[in-house]
Each structure stands twice: as C-alpha cells, then as structure tokens.
Amino acid sequence: MVEATRRIAPDHLQQLRRSCAEVITPHDAGYDDGRRLWNAIHDRRPAVIARPTSAAEVAAAVRFAREHDLEVTVRSGGHSHAGIGGANGGLLVDLSSMRGVAVDPGTRTARANGGALLGELDVAAQAHGLVCPTGVVGHTGVAGLTLGGGVGRLQRHFGLTIDNLAAVELVTADGRLVRATDTDEPDLFWGLRGAGWNFGIATAFEFRLHPFGPDLHRGVLSYPASEVRELWSLFRDYALAAPDAVSCIFGLDRAASDAGYSDEMVGKLIVYFAWNHSGAAEDVERDTAGLRSGPKPLTTTIGSAPYLDVQSAHDLAFAWGSRSFIKSHNANDVRPAALEELVELVAGAPADGSFDITALGGAIGRIPEDATAYAGRTSAFDLSTGAGWSDPAEDGAVMDWCRRVMAVVEPDRALGAYANGNADAGPEESRRIYGDAKLARLAALKREWDPDNVFHVNPNVAPVRADA
Ligand SMILES: Cc1cc2nc3c(=O)[nH]c(=O)nc-3n(C[C@H](O)[C@H](O)[C@H](O)COP(=O)(O)OP(=O)(O)OC[C@H]3O[C@@H](n4cnc5c(N)ncnc54)[C@H](O)[C@@H]3O)c2cc1C
Structure with a gap:
C-alpha cells in the first residue's frame, strides 16, 4: 500500500492537493480514521484519500486518478456490507465532506x-x-x-x-x-x-x-416456531393483499431475554410478524386485522411512535465497527419443507443469525418492471438472512451459515436480488441481481458512459457484450 503511494510523485500529490480541499495519505494522522468502513470485517488501505467539497473537486479527483492510473473507489456513508466503499491501493473519493x-x-x-x-x-x-x-x-x-x-x-x-x-x-x-x-x-x-x-x-x-407524520404505527407478534407452516400461510395470504400503508415482515429469530418471554422460551426459536402502518391511526386496527387473526401470540407489542424516533432507534445497535454479513433474494412463496429446514438452521445459528421475509408489492410493484434498472418489482417477497458479531474468529462460520440459509431457499428464487442486501460481490452476483435482459441493457449503457469501467468497485456491470 505504501508502495502504491510512493508511485504517486510528491509534485503530483501537490497537484491533487491544489484541486481538492483535503487529501490524506498513509503518512497523515487522519489516515486510519479516513479509511475505516462501517463493516469491520473489511480492512481497506487506499493509497490516497481525496475528500472533495464540491462537484468540481470530485471531477478533479477523477481526472487525477485516471491520469495517474489509480483505481477509483467511492464512498459516501461507508455502509456497504461488501466493504466496497474502499479498496487496497488506488484513490478513494470520500464524500463525507459533502453532507447536507x-x-x-x-x-x-x-x-x-x-x-x-x-x-x-x-x-x-x-x-x-x-x-x-x-x-x-x-x-x-x-x-x-x-x-x-x-x-x-x-x-x-x-x-x-x-x-x-x-x-x-x-x-x-x-x-x-x-x-x-x-x-x-x-x-x-x-x-x-x-x-x-x-x-x-x-x-x-x-x-x-x-x-407524512409525525407518527408511525407499529406492532410485533411472536409465536412458537412449531407453527411455522400455518403462520407462513397466514402471513403470505395477508401480505399479498395488504393495504399499501402496511409494510410487514415475517421473521425467524431466537426469543430475546429482554422481550417479555417466559424463562423456558428465552433462546428458543420464534416466528414473528412485525408491521409498520404509515396511514391514519384509526385505520390500523382494520388494516392489520388479517395479520392478527392467527393463534394466540406468545408476545404482543402494539403502539405508535414519532417517525423520527423509529428511524433512529437502531442507530446505536448498528454502530460503526460492527462485523456484519447479509444475503438476500426475491421469491413469490417459500416451500413448507424449506421453512422446516430454516427453523433448524436459525435455531442453531452462530452469532445472532436470523432470517426474514419482507413483503414487497404495494407502490413498489405498481411501477413497471422495465421502468428502472432495479430488478424484481414483480416479486412478492424479499428473503434475507444476516448476522452481526464482534469476534473475528467467527467470520468464516457466520458467512458460511448465511450462505447455507440462502441455499435452502434457492429453489424459491424469483426475479431480483437486492444489490444493497448482498455482501457477496462479483460478476455472477450482478447476473443474479439484474437478470440477463437488464444486465445486457445496463452493459450497453456502461459502454456509453464508462467504457473503461473506471467505476467498478461496486455491484459491477461490465461494459462487455454478452456474446463477446
Ligand atoms: C446498518 C445498515 C443498515 C442498512 N439499512 C438499509 C435499509 O434500510 N435499506 C436499504 O435499502 N439498504 C440498507 N442498507 C444497505 C445500504 O443501502 C448499502 O450498504 C449502501 O451501499 C450504503 O450506502 P453508503 O453510501 O453508506 O455506502 P458506501 O459504502 O459509501 O458505498 C457503497 C457503494 O456505493 C458506491 N457509492 C457511494 N457513494 C457514491 C456516490 N456518491 N456516487 C456513486 N457511487 C457511490 C460505492 O462506490 C460503493 O460501491 C443498510 C446497510 C447498513 C450497514
């Protein structure tokens, strides 16, 4: 890494310093802080970090990188699960001085x-x-x-x-x-x-x-996992016809000790339904009745809170420095046999591994599939797994576990896999994210706007023809 920096002659670095408000190299005190990413499993060491304060400075940094043959990486919030808001060597354009x-x-x-x-x-x-x-x-x-x-x-x-x-x-x-x-x-x-x-x-x-606002109406119901098949049927049928104001998640997790469970339930696998209702308070009971029509829950939490409080409620739990891995893809249903397998897997998950099914549809599904590059508007659900942990020794076991979970629901896959919900990166992932037809259209656009693939440290679309 220091080698890479040495290749940038001091007078060239001076050129970058003249055109960009802040430039940080491995020799500067702020380097270790500047190269940090949200996900602590990734330890990236760029050769130089440019912190522009305007679009003109961003342009100067891009031109500088190209003139000096430096790989370009880009970072705004630094939250990529795959750690692609940085790389070893090259020039990192860090937009953290362009907030607001x-x-x-x-x-x-x-x-x-x-x-x-x-x-x-x-x-x-x-x-x-x-x-x-x-x-x-x-x-x-x-x-x-x-x-x-x-x-x-x-x-x-x-x-x-x-x-x-x-x-x-x-x-x-x-x-x-x-x-x-x-x-x-x-x-x-x-x-x-x-x-x-x-x-x-x-x-x-x-x-x-x-x-909108100021309040968001919310609820969580939990059930024993032994009823997973019936609960999924109920949730699926409700979600497929749910009012737009209701966003809802079907989850598999272990009962937490501070969530009102009996002593014998703590640590056992539960199914939960969680919803947010973004409409009028008086409509909540009617709109969520279907979701509440199942067996008697183990726990029930229902209430309203200011939207801004809800939006920041997890900021500390997901603080910088977390170790994290997630994977996801879309589906229209999940086979009962897969549910049973998932129950086993999540019950024995490393770290705090869990599995979620989030209802898509509503306003998302009413926009035509070909209107944007995002793929999977026609799919009903996003299936995802993830875990957070702190011990580096657990990295391999947690990632393997997440991949095994998604392999169980591979046969249920439908169009789309949310790019920002996948910590695995690589060309095959892009095919899974976009599907062949969209990937071909994106590749043509890439040939027009970035034929040299300057911006490639991302869920990358290579500027190549499928038949090349
Ligand atoms: C705690 C946490 C919660 C999350 N919650 C959600 C959620 O609720 N919904 C959701 O949709 N996603 C969520 N995500 C995923 C999130 O959308 C992605 O991680 C996203 O990449 C984060 O953006 P960033 O700017 O912070 O990322 P960075 O790590 O800075 O960058 C990620 C990618 O975007 C590129 N990039 C960054 N800035 C720019 C720019 N200005 N121009 C061009 N390219 C750029 C980078 O090159 C890199 O490829 C969450 C992630 C975390 C860690």
Whole structure:
C-alpha cells in the first residue's frame, strides 16, 4: 500500500492537493480514521484519500486518478456490507465532506448532497411534515442506498427511494458534470435507479417528498416456531393483499431475554410478524386485522411512535465497527419443507443469525418492471438472512451459515436480488441481481458512459457484450 503511494510523485500529490480541499495519505494522522468502513470485517488501505467539497473537486479527483492510473473507489456513508466503499491501493473519493440536505416545502422537494446520510434527509423533511422513503438506520449513506433502489418502512406506501428521485447530478468517468432526469439523459437516469454506482460519482440527488407524520404505527407478534407452516400461510395470504400503508415482515429469530418471554422460551426459536402502518391511526386496527387473526401470540407489542424516533432507534445497535454479513433474494412463496429446514438452521445459528421475509408489492410493484434498472418489482417477497458479531474468529462460520440459509431457499428464487442486501460481490452476483435482459441493457449503457469501467468497485456491470 505504501508502495502504491510512493508511485504517486510528491509534485503530483501537490497537484491533487491544489484541486481538492483535503487529501490524506498513509503518512497523515487522519489516515486510519479516513479509511475505516462501517463493516469491520473489511480492512481497506487506499493509497490516497481525496475528500472533495464540491462537484468540481470530485471531477478533479477523477481526472487525477485516471491520469495517474489509480483505481477509483467511492464512498459516501461507508455502509456497504461488501466493504466496497474502499479498496487496497488506488484513490478513494470520500464524500463525507459533502453532507447536507435542503428541503423546499413549497415544491415538496429535497436536495441531498452526494455525501448526505439518511438521518439528515429524514430530519430535514419531517421539519416540514414531509418524508422521502429511505432505509432503517440513520447513519447509512443516501448515495449508496439510493443508487441501488432504497428499501425501508414506507416503500409499499410511497415506492422505493428511487421512485421518489427526480434528478441525479454526477461526475462521469471522463470528469464531466452531468444532470440526469426523466427528460435529461433519460437512459442514464434509468440506469442510475438500481445500478447507479456504475455510471459516475453522484454529487447531488433531488427527491420528491410526501406529506407524512409525525407518527408511525407499529406492532410485533411472536409465536412458537412449531407453527411455522400455518403462520407462513397466514402471513403470505395477508401480505399479498395488504393495504399499501402496511409494510410487514415475517421473521425467524431466537426469543430475546429482554422481550417479555417466559424463562423456558428465552433462546428458543420464534416466528414473528412485525408491521409498520404509515396511514391514519384509526385505520390500523382494520388494516392489520388479517395479520392478527392467527393463534394466540406468545408476545404482543402494539403502539405508535414519532417517525423520527423509529428511524433512529437502531442507530446505536448498528454502530460503526460492527462485523456484519447479509444475503438476500426475491421469491413469490417459500416451500413448507424449506421453512422446516430454516427453523433448524436459525435455531442453531452462530452469532445472532436470523432470517426474514419482507413483503414487497404495494407502490413498489405498481411501477413497471422495465421502468428502472432495479430488478424484481414483480416479486412478492424479499428473503434475507444476516448476522452481526464482534469476534473475528467467527467470520468464516457466520458467512458460511448465511450462505447455507440462502441455499435452502434457492429453489424459491424469483426475479431480483437486492444489490444493497448482498455482501457477496462479483460478476455472477450482478447476473443474479439484474437478470440477463437488464444486465445486457445496463452493459450497453456502461459502454456509453464508462467504457473503461473506471467505476467498478461496486455491484459491477461490465461494459462487455454478452456474446463477446
Ligand atoms: C446498518 C445498515 C443498515 C442498512 N439499512 C438499509 C435499509 O434500510 N435499506 C436499504 O435499502 N439498504 C440498507 N442498507 C444497505 C445500504 O443501502 C448499502 O450498504 C449502501 O451501499 C450504503 O450506502 P453508503 O453510501 O453508506 O455506502 P458506501 O459504502 O459509501 O458505498 C457503497 C457503494 O456505493 C458506491 N457509492 C457511494 N457513494 C457514491 C456516490 N456518491 N456516487 C456513486 N457511487 C457511490 C460505492 O462506490 C460503493 O460501491 C443498510 C446497510 C447498513 C450497514
């Protein structure tokens, strides 16, 4: 790594320092802090870190990297599970000095800078009684999340984060600043909504906002896992017809000691239903009746809380420095035999391994599949597994376990695998994420905007023809 830095002659580094507000090398005091990623399993050592404060500085950094043959990596929130907000060697463009969100309540729009975090967008929008559907942890980057789609608590009601995106400004591989909207560079705008990291460095996003809040209505019901088949049937049939205002999750987890379970249940496997209702308080009982129509739950938690409190409630539990692994893909149903196998696997999971099925559909599913690069709007559910742990000695066992879990539901796979929900990266993953047809369209777009694959440290679309 130091070798890579030495290859950049001091006068060349001076050139970068003149065009970019902050430049950090391995010899600088801030290097170790600057190269850190949210997921502690990844230890990346870039040769040089550029921290621009404007789109012009981002463009200068890209041009510098290309002139000096340095691999380009990009980071906004640093939350990639795959640790791709950095690499060994090369130039890391770190947008953490480009945070900030401005809301115009008159037009109900928000402008987020390329390095903004979700919590900034949530707070700025709620200050005017507005919302953009984002993700569930406030310190996640707007950029990485949005460019992949953006799933969270309000998406069945208001669509994916990209469905609320009006414009992206980005620096392209040749250092140009381009604005993409439905009417300006519409093909590029199509690709930015689902595979966006491939086409440049986003320096700003404009979002459409919706009147909302301040409260979100919520519930969690838990049941013994022995009833997994019946519970899945109930959940599936409810979710397939659920009102848009209800987002819901079917989960397999172990009963926590602080969650109101009897002593003999603690540590045992449970099935839970969790929902968020983003409509009027008086509609909650009616809208969730189907979900509550099962056997008597082991535990019941129902209430309302300010949306901003809910959105930041997990910020500490998912603090920087976590070790984490996740995998996911879409499905329309899960076979009963697979459910039984999952019960066994999760009961014996390493770390805090769990398995979730999140209902898609609603506003997500009403946008035509070919309207954006994001793949899988026609699929009913996202199946995902993940774990967090702290001991590096557990890394291999946890990752193997997560892969085994997803192998059980491989036969249930339907179109789409959320790019931001997969810690495994590589060309085969991109095929699974987008499917052959979309990958071919994306590859053609990539040949137009980034033929040399400058931006490749991401869920990458190679600029090659399938028949090449
Ligand atoms: C605790 C936690 C909670 C999460 N919750 C959700 C959730 O609720 N919903 C959801 O959809 N996802 C969620 N995710 C996944 C998240 O969307 C991805 O990890 C996403 O990549 C994070 O974006 P980032 O900017 O923080 O990532 P980074 O690690 O900074 O970057 C990730 C990728 O995006 C690229 N990139 C970053 N910034 C830019 C930019 N400005 N322009 C172009 N490319 C860029 C990078 O090159 C890299 O390939 C969560 C992740 C974590 C760790």
